[in-house]
Amino acid sequence: MAEEKNGSTMIVFDGDLDKAMASFIIATGSAAMGKPVTMFFTFWGLNVLRKENVKSKSEKTFMERMFEKMMPRGPGKLKLSKMNFGGMGPKMMKKMMKNHNVSSLQEMIEMAQDLDVKLVACTMSMDVMGLKEDELIDGLEYAGVASYLSEAEDANINLFI
Incomplete structure (x- = not known):
């Protein structure tokens, strides 16, 4: 008899606040139901995992330094994917979330880690964008697409956000 697939995986490709929130809401909900969850952060999604006030101590090329400053x-x-309004949109969204007792994205990241959600940073995307491990939050795994595909093969829910 074939083993039942019970996990959830998602590729977090986008770095917009609303899409990151949606991905963590789904991930923590799935983990709270007892499912193994893997979130694979690639390209702009890696910005969700960046430390806010840390610059890498590693030597970087000119292009890597430019990416570091622009992201x-x-x-x-x-930012928000819609209605960013020069930064006012995210402030309004965060205020509405607080007014309705919705956890912040930072709190959701911490909740995901507490629920043993596997947070994986794509090493190829990190190389392309000039990101170094010391610029990203603690508690991550680092892997390539083959690792994600292996996890996805064993899951019954696979999302791309």
């Missing part, structure tokens, strides 16, 4: 640093700096 948002961490969950507190992410």
Whole structure:
């Protein structure tokens, strides 16, 4: 008899606040139901995992330094996919979330880690974007697409956000 697939995986490709929130809401909900969850952060999704006020101590090329300066640093700096309004949109969204007792993105990241959600940073995307491990939050795994595909093969829910 074939083993039942019970896990959830998602590729977090986008670094917009609302999409990151949705991915963590789904991940923590799935983990709370006892399912193994893997979140694979690639390209702009890696910005969700950046530390807010840390610059890498590693030597970087000119292009890597440019990416470092242009990309948002961490969950507190992410923009909305719609209605960003020069930064006012995220502030309004965060206020509405607080008014309705919705956890912040930072709190959801911590909750996901407490629920043993596997947070994986794509090493190929890190190389392309010039990101180093010391710029990302603690508690991550680092892997390539083959690792994600292996996890996805054993899951019954696979999402791309």
